[in-house]
Amino acid sequence: MDSDKKNLNWRNQRGHxxxxxxxxxxxxxxxxxxxxxxxxxIDLIAVKSDPPEIRLFDVKAENRRMQKGYMRRIDxxxxxxxxxxxxxxxxxxxxxxxxHFSAHKDDEPDQD
Numbered sequence: 289m290d291s292d293k294k295n296l297n298w299r300n301q302r303g304h305x306x307x308x309x310x311x312x313x314x315x316x317x318x319x320x321x322x323x324x325x326x327x328x329x330i331d332l333i334a335v336k337s338d339p340p341e342i343r344l345f346d347v348k349a350e351n352r353r354m355q356k357g358y359m360r361r362i363d364x365x366x367x368x369x370x371x372x373x374x375x376x377x378x379x380x381x382x383x384x385x386x387x388h389f390s391a392h393k394d395d396e397p398d399q400d
Contacts, residue, residue, distance in 0.1 A: 306349045306380035307331055313387040319343070329370045332378075346370060350379040350388070366392065 311321040311332055319334035332345040346366070352359040364377060377390040 302349050302382050303347070305382050307347045309380045309382065309385050310345065310347045310378050310387055314345075329367055329373060329375055344373055344375045345378045346375050348377055348379050350381045350386070361388075363390070 307323060311323065314321045314332070314334045319336050322333040322335070324330050324333070329346060330344045331347040334343040334345065335341070348364050351362045353362055354360075361379060366375060366377060369375075371392075376392065379388045379390065380386070
Protein backbone atom coordinates (compact mmCIF):
# COMPACT_ATOMS: atom_id res chain seq x y z
CA MET A 289 0.00 0.00 0.00
CA ASP A 290 1.36 3.44 -0.90
CA SER A 291 2.21 5.64 2.06
CA ASP A 292 -0.29 8.30 0.92
CA LYS A 293 -3.08 5.68 1.01
CA LYS A 294 -2.40 5.15 4.71
CA ASN A 295 -3.39 8.76 5.32
CA LEU A 296 -6.96 8.89 6.60
CA ASN A 297 -7.71 11.80 4.25
CA TRP A 298 -6.61 9.99 1.09
CA ARG A 299 -10.19 9.27 -0.07
CA ASN A 300 -11.20 12.89 0.48
CA GLN A 301 -8.10 14.15 -1.32
CA ARG A 302 -8.79 11.86 -4.27
CA GLY A 303 -12.42 12.98 -4.37
CA HIS A 304 -11.42 16.65 -4.45
CA UNK A 305 -8.85 15.96 -7.17
CA UNK A 306 -11.53 14.23 -9.26
CA UNK A 307 -13.86 17.23 -8.85
CA UNK A 308 -11.11 19.58 -10.06
CA UNK A 309 -10.39 17.38 -13.09
CA UNK A 310 -14.12 17.21 -13.95
CA UNK A 311 -14.45 20.99 -13.54
CA UNK A 312 -11.48 21.58 -15.86
CA UNK A 313 -13.05 19.28 -18.47
CA UNK A 314 -16.32 21.24 -18.33
CA UNK A 315 -14.54 24.62 -18.47
CA UNK A 316 -12.71 23.47 -21.63
CA UNK A 317 -16.15 22.67 -23.09
CA UNK A 318 -17.28 26.26 -22.51
CA UNK A 319 -19.14 25.98 -19.21
CA UNK A 320 -18.93 28.18 -16.15
CA UNK A 321 -18.46 25.74 -13.29
CA UNK A 322 -19.53 26.19 -9.69
CA UNK A 323 -18.54 23.83 -6.90
CA UNK A 324 -20.85 23.18 -3.99
CA UNK A 325 -19.44 23.54 -0.50
CA UNK A 326 -21.84 21.28 1.36
CA UNK A 327 -22.55 17.58 1.40
CA UNK A 328 -25.48 16.74 -0.79
CA UNK A 329 -26.59 15.24 -4.09
CA ILE A 330 -24.63 17.71 -6.28
CA ASP A 331 -20.87 18.31 -6.54
CA LEU A 332 -20.67 20.62 -9.57
CA ILE A 333 -23.05 22.98 -11.35
CA ALA A 334 -22.17 23.75 -14.98
CA VAL A 335 -23.77 26.67 -16.84
CA LYS A 336 -23.65 27.79 -20.48
CA SER A 337 -25.27 30.96 -21.77
CA ASP A 338 -25.55 30.21 -25.48
CA PRO A 339 -27.63 28.17 -25.77
CA PRO A 340 -28.84 28.42 -22.15
CA GLU A 341 -28.04 25.24 -20.27
CA ILE A 342 -27.65 24.18 -16.64
CA ARG A 343 -26.22 20.77 -15.77
CA LEU A 344 -25.81 19.20 -12.35
CA PHE A 345 -23.11 16.61 -11.62
CA ASP A 346 -22.12 14.17 -8.92
CA VAL A 347 -18.41 13.36 -9.39
CA LYS A 348 -17.21 9.83 -8.67
CA ALA A 349 -13.64 8.55 -8.60
CA GLU A 350 -13.47 5.77 -11.17
CA ASN A 351 -12.88 2.35 -9.70
CA ARG A 352 -12.50 -0.86 -11.71
CA ARG A 353 -12.65 -4.59 -11.02
CA MET A 354 -11.94 -7.66 -13.08
CA GLN A 355 -15.15 -9.09 -14.48
CA LYS A 356 -15.49 -11.72 -17.21
CA GLY A 357 -11.84 -11.42 -18.16
CA TYR A 358 -11.52 -7.64 -18.39
CA MET A 359 -11.38 -4.61 -16.15
CA ARG A 360 -14.78 -2.99 -15.85
CA ARG A 361 -15.87 0.30 -14.25
CA ILE A 362 -17.81 -0.09 -11.03
CA ASP A 363 -20.97 1.87 -11.85
CA UNK A 364 -22.78 3.71 -9.10
CA UNK A 365 -26.47 4.40 -8.86
CA UNK A 366 -28.06 7.77 -8.32
CA UNK A 367 -30.14 8.49 -5.26
CA UNK A 368 -33.85 9.24 -5.68
CA UNK A 369 -33.07 12.93 -5.02
CA UNK A 370 -30.41 12.93 -7.76
CA UNK A 371 -32.85 11.35 -10.20
CA UNK A 372 -35.53 13.92 -9.34
CA UNK A 373 -33.05 16.79 -9.83
CA UNK A 374 -31.59 15.39 -13.06
CA UNK A 375 -28.10 14.99 -11.63
CA UNK A 376 -25.66 13.24 -13.95
CA UNK A 377 -22.84 11.05 -12.65
CA UNK A 378 -19.37 11.78 -13.97
CA UNK A 379 -16.53 9.31 -13.44
CA UNK A 380 -12.94 10.54 -13.22
CA UNK A 381 -9.74 8.52 -13.29
CA UNK A 382 -7.50 10.50 -10.95
CA UNK A 383 -4.33 8.90 -12.35
CA UNK A 384 -4.92 9.51 -16.07
CA UNK A 385 -7.32 12.46 -15.93
CA UNK A 386 -9.87 10.60 -18.07
CA UNK A 387 -13.45 11.87 -17.64
CA HIS A 388 -16.59 9.89 -18.51
CA PHE A 389 -20.09 11.39 -18.36
CA SER A 390 -22.54 8.60 -17.62
CA ALA A 391 -25.66 8.07 -19.70
CA HIS A 392 -28.52 7.10 -17.43
CA LYS A 393 -31.07 4.62 -18.67
CA ASP A 394 -33.88 6.67 -17.18
CA ASP A 395 -32.64 9.92 -18.76
CA GLU A 396 -31.43 11.38 -22.01
CA PRO A 397 -28.40 9.83 -23.82
CA ASP A 398 -24.75 10.58 -23.07
CA GLN A 399 -23.85 14.29 -23.34
CA ASP A 400 -20.07 14.15 -23.81
